[in-house]
Amino acid sequence: MNKNFALIGAAGYIAPKHMKAIKDTGNNLLVAMDPSDSVGIIDSYFPQCHFFTEFERFDRHIEKLKYDNGIKLDYVSVCSPNYLHDAHLRFALRSGADAICEKPLVLNPFNIDKLQKIEENTGSKIYNILQLRVHPSIIKLRENVLALKKDTKYEVELMYITSRGNWYNYSWKGDEAKSGGLVANIGVHFFDMLSWLYGKLQDVRVVKRELNTASGYLEFENARVKWFLSIDKNCLPKEINEKGQTTFRSITIDGKELEFSEGFTDLHTLVYKNIIEGNGYGLNEARAAIEIVDKIRNQKF
Numbered sequence: 001m002n003k004n005f006a007l008i009g010a011a012g013y014i015a016p017k018h019m020k021a022i023k024d025t026g027n028n029l030l031v032a033m034d035p036s037d038s039v040g041i042i043d044s045y046f047p048q049c050h051f052f053t054e055f056e057r058f059d060r061h062i063e064k065l066k067y068d069n070g071i072k073l074d075y076v077s078v079c080s081p082n083y084l085h086d087a088h089l090r091f092a093l094r095s096g097a098d099a100i101c102e103k104p105l106v107l108n109p110f111n112i113d114k115l116q117k118i119e120e121n122t123g124s125k126i127y128n129i130l131q132l133r134v135h136p137s138i139i140k141l142r143e144n145v146l147a148l149k150k151d152t153k154y155e156v157e158l159m160y161i162t163s164r165g166n167w168y169n170y171s172w173k174g175d176e177a178k179s180g181g182l183v184a185n186i187g188v189h190f191f192d193m194l195s196w197l198y199g200k201l202q203d204v205r206v207v208k209r210e211l212n213t214a215s216g217y218l219e220f221e222n223a224r225v226k227w228f229l230s231i232d233k234n235c236l237p238k239e240i241n242e243k244g245q246t247t248f249r250s251i252t253i254d255g256k257e258l259e260f261s262e263g264f265t266d267l268h269t270l271v272y273k274n275i276i277e278g279n280g281y282g283l284n285e286a287r288a289a290i291e292i293v294d295k296i297r298n299q300k301f
Helices: 016-026 040-044 054-066 084-095 109-122 136-147 182-198 238-242 267-275 283-298
Strands: 005-010 028-033 050-052 075-078 098-101 126-128 154-162 202-211 211-220 222-231 247-254
Touching: 005 016, 005 054, 005 126, 016 040, 016 267, 028 054, 040 247, 054 136, 075 084, 084 109, 084 126, 098 182, 109 283, 154 182, 182 202, 182 211, 182 238, 182 247, 182 283, 202 283, 211 238, 211 283, 247 283
Parallel strands: 005 028, 005 075, 028 050, 075 098, 098 126, 154 222
Antiparallel strands: 154 247, 202 211, 211 222
8 A cells, every 4th residue: 555655854955865765665745845945856756745835834734634634644754954853753753654764863862762752652653764774785794794703893994075065054054053063964874884884882082073074983893993074075085076076985994995886876765665664774773873973073172
């Protein structure tokens, strides 16, 4: 049976990936909401979708679907700014739906504890988009890590540079109170991956934490990791700049480069498929990355 979806944050960068995933899994987007009305992309996926720029009217429409038309929402997809995730997840669960949320799930670990209580009270579930866990190269790497028992820890270096224009720091993403800063916006994807690969966190050291660049050291049960993140195009390697590319990612493990350039196309669709089949990543899986981000954000250095 097709599932019924609502979407909060329809005008954002990541929203089309969710629309595509809903469509590709054979489901229906009934209603969407965003304060901005620049949402023409909806026509490419669900032209009959109802749309609202005011949350109150969005909420009322969902109530009308339920009580006037007997139509229940199965899922609410949350693509809103990071600081609103917690409130929108609560709304989804109170509406009787499960929630599918972009990263970072929340900005503080204590929010996860509160959301778990709401899950218990409502019977609904919250799922996080942890798409690197379904990337073929990362799955294979994890299988190798689990199969190979080393006497020493892996030595890992992670570098991710994805250049952004001047708009970035004028948007909510440049406001740390709303986004959690660079380590929450960009780093959380990789921190989740690292904890999934290498086990429990043992040590955190921050070397640099600025508006557009951050770096540091993480130690896990099975790895020591040096990491560097930036949205500054001046940090791109010369050869990448000369090719006109705007993004550079590199992961080396014991000096060997992990091939990590392909396989990103339909990861959201695969995550959605897993969630609908009952195999999604819930609050407990999301916790490790949120705790790492929190430690980095609050460490004095």
